[in-house]
Amino acid sequence: MKRCLQVLAGIGLGLILTTNLYAREMVQIKGSDTLINLVQRLSEVYMEENPGKFIAITGGGSGTGIAGLINGKCDIANASRLMKSKEIKQANSRKITPKRIVIAMDGLSVIVNDRNPISKLTKDELGRIFRGEVTNWKEIGGEDMSITLYGRQSNSGTFVFFKEAILKADYSQKMNRMNGNAQIVEAVKQDVSGIGYVGVGYVKKVTGLTVVKVASASGKKYISPLDAEDVKSGKYPITRPLNQYLNGIPKGAISHFIAFELSEKGQRIVEEEGFFPIPSEYSDFNNKNLGM
Amino acid sequence: MKMNKFKEKIIHSLFFFNGLLVVLILLGIFALLVFTALPGFEEIKVTEFLFKSHWNPTSYVKPAYGIVSMLVSTLMVTFGALLIAIPLGIGTAAYLTDLASPRVREIAKPIIEILAGIPSVVIGFLGILLVGPFIARLFGLHNGLNAINGSVLLAIMALPTIISLSEDALKSVPKSYTQASLALGATKWQTLVKIKIPAACSGILAACMLGMGRAIGETMTVLMATGCAPAMPKSFLGSVRTMTSTIAIELGEVPYNTTHYYALFGVGLVLFVITFIVNMISDIILHRHERKTR
Numbered sequence: 001m002k003r004c005l006q007v008l009a010g011i012g013l014g015l016i017l018t019t020n021l022y023a024r025e026m027v028q029i030k031g032s033d034t035l036i037n038l039v040q041r042l043s044e045v046y047m048e049e050n051p052g053k054f055i056a057i058t059g060g061g062s063g064t065g066i067a068g069l070i071n072g073k074c075d076i077a078n079a080s081r082l083m084k085s086k087e088i089k090q091a092n093s094r095k096i097t098p099k100r101i102v103i104a105m106d107g108l109s110v111i112v113n114d115r116n117p118i119s120k121l122t123k124d125e126l127g128r129i130f131r132g133e134v135t136n137w138k139e140i141g142g143e144d145m146s147i148t149l150y151g152r153q154s155n156s157g158t159f160v161f162f163k164e165a166i167l168k169a170d171y172s173q174k175m176n177r178m179n180g181n182a183q184i185v186e187a188v189k190q191d192v193s194g195i196g197y198v199g200v201g202y203v204k205k206v207t208g209l210t211v212v213k214v215a216s217a218s219g220k221k222y223i224s225p226l227d228a229e230d231v232k233s234g235k236y237p238i239t240r241p242l243n244q245y246l247n248g249i250p251k252g253a254i255s256h257f258i259a260f261e262l263s264e265k266g267q268r269i270v271e272e273e274g275f276f277p278i279p280s281e282y283s284d285f286n287n288k289n290l291g292m
Numbered sequence: 293m294k295m296n297k298f299k300e301k302i303i304h305s306l307f308f309f310n311g312l313l314v315v316l317i318l319l320g321i322f323a324l325l326v327f328t329a330l331p332g333f334e335e336i337k338v339t340e341f342l343f344k345s346h347w348n349p350t351s352y353v354k355p356a357y358g359i360v361s362m363l364v365s366t367l368m369v370t371f372g373a374l375l376i377a378i379p380l381g382i383g384t385a386a387y388l389t390d391l392a393s394p395r396v397r398e399i400a401k402p403i404i405e406i407l408a409g410i411p412s413v414v415i416g417f418l419g420i421l422l423v424g425p426f427i428a429r430l431f432g433l434h435n436g437l438n439a440i441n442g443s444v445l446l447a448i449m450a451l452p453t454i455i456s457l458s459e460d461a462l463k464s465v466p467k468s469y470t471q472a473s474l475a476l477g478a479t480k481w482q483t484l485v486k487i488k489i490p491a492a493c494s495g496i497l498a499a500c501m502l503g504m505g506r507a508i509g510e511t512m513t514v515l516m517a518t519g520c521a522p523a524m525p526k527s528f529l530g531s532v533r534t535m536t537s538t539i540a541i542e543l544g545e546v547p548y549n550t551t552h553y554y555a556l557f558g559v560g561l562v563l564f565v566i567t568f569i570v571n572m573i574s575d576i577i578l579h580r581h582e583r584k585t586r
Contacts, residue, residue, distance in 0.1 A: 060544055060545075061544065061545060063544070063545030064544045064545050066545075067544070067545055067547070086547070087547070090547060145434075146434075148434050148435055149521075153520070153541045154350050154541065154542060154545070155541065155542070155544050155545035163352060164352075167352070168352070169352050169353065170348060170351050170352050170353065172523075173346075173348075173521065173522050173523035173524075174521050174523045174531070175521055176435075176437055176519035176520060176521050176531050177519070177520035177521060177522070177533070177541065178519075178520075179515065179516060183420070183516075186420065187435060187437070190424075190425060190428075190435060191434045191435040192434060193434040193435075194434065194435065
């Protein structure tokens with residue numbers, strides 16, 4: 001009987017503690033599939049250093065994360081694209097003021113199978129390929145082989161970013177819509193005729209792929225997204241910041257975690273995960289948005 | 293005695309309400325779909341929605357809301373799946389009822405039931421890692437993200453339903469039929485094809501229809517394994533994008549109460565109507581058959 005009571009008391013105490021934990025220190029993060037591994041790693045190290053803090057991360061794509069922030073379903077939205085003005089208006093109408101910070105830089109990498117001799121392309125060629133205007137590799141100096149396109153689904157920030165930065169029109173209707181960066185990597189590894197685009201953090205340790213060098217126009221220098229300096233300086237033509245959106249200037253646990261992400265240690269983890277640390281102009285931008 | 297009657301009444305009404313609840317839920321779902329889909333048609337023409345093949349609500353230029361290519365995709369994978377699953381399923385059921393020794397049956401039955409319990413994501417994985425590359429090699433393609441892949445996977449998922457229900461149907465054929473047939477000198481094969489299967493026809497048909505329902509509504513597997521390119525499918529060797537995967541992909545990020553949102557409910561409504569018709573037809577056939585055999 002006594003034992004039974006002890007157990008019950010223990011369970012009760014545990015419940016109180018966990019509910020408190022949830023009420024006080026739980027930070028909900030949602031969104032970009034490109035950012036999920038990086039932020040997961042950041043949060044793991046952070047939680048190890050700060051016992052009692054708890055961070056929950058889910059994916060679903062930038063669109064899903066931003067929708068979550070607007071609907072009040074998460075504290076931080078990971079986004080590999082910028083919020084659209086329509087979305088900001090929606091957020092404002094629900095009394096949410098999105099604040100953007102940049103936590104890492106990404107050289108959006110175009111990948112082909114390593115049995116494909118193509119190793120460099122211009123921005124213009126990329127646009128023509130993904131718009132479906134070029135359908136055979138021989139038209140751009142490759143082998144006589146039809147091109148298979150691999151892209152993301154419309155809830156992905158990378159899908160939107162690539163469309164707006166490179167295509168400036170709709171994707172080919174024939175593009176396969178894959179369910180995440182990892183699936184594109186897997187598909188292009190198996191498909192000799194494939195071409196796809198993923199965050200640079202997904203290609204560094206993978207074999208069987210060629211990371212295509214990209215030039216901003218024909219006659220310009222071809223640059224690889226694996227070159228840290230060129231991505232940081234923005235010389236790589238498809239450089240993009242990876243963002244987090246918050247509701248207003250953060251306080252408490254959220255602000256503490258963000259400070260960790262932007263710290264030297266946090267930025268070292270960014271590099272370990274294959275992305276690039278933020279340049280100083282973005283640090284200033286972050287400080288402004290964080291009210292520092 | 294009075295108490296007993298009272299109890300009877302309570303139980304009677306309880307079951308009545310249970311039955312009623314199912315009907316209400318069904319009507320509720322239907323009403324929700326209709327009322328959420330309707331506002332979309334202020335902006336989308338019904339003829340565009342039903343007869344155009346171009347679907348691109350987040351277009352850079354001009355949103356398009358035609359569902360034909362999705363509809364064709366769904367029908368392609370479903371019929372592909374049935375083409376594989378029905379012969380295999382009925383064959384397995386016939387083997388289990390007629391030929392298998394009790395031991396084999398004891399082992400095989402639970403295994404088939406386990407097959408029904410495999411989550412669709414896992415089947416999708418199988419499609420990406422195993423079935424896809426195999427199909428690609430078989431047909432000399434660059435990749436295996438196509439309608440055949442989806443069909444094979446959906447067939448795997450529909451098989452347990454078809455096998456178990458067909459087996460039940462075959463088992464319920466009166467023993468006297470079989471014995472009479474065998475006594476007249478028919479072989480086992482003739483008995484099966486000419487007597488047992490026709491006698492169990494209604495049950496088998498119901499099994500196939502239920503299997504079809506499973507295949508039409510399946511989402512995750514086709515989402516992962518068919519490539520999901522929105523273009524109008526040209527052959528079974530090309531990528532397809534079903535109605536279910538379109539809803540699953542787009543509903544997560546769509547802003548509430550926009551035309552795109554309503555249009556997705558419209559797609560759901562079409563899907564609902566299709567499954568409704570499928571079930572209705574199977575029901576009518578079942579009843580007709582019952583009357584005939586009586």
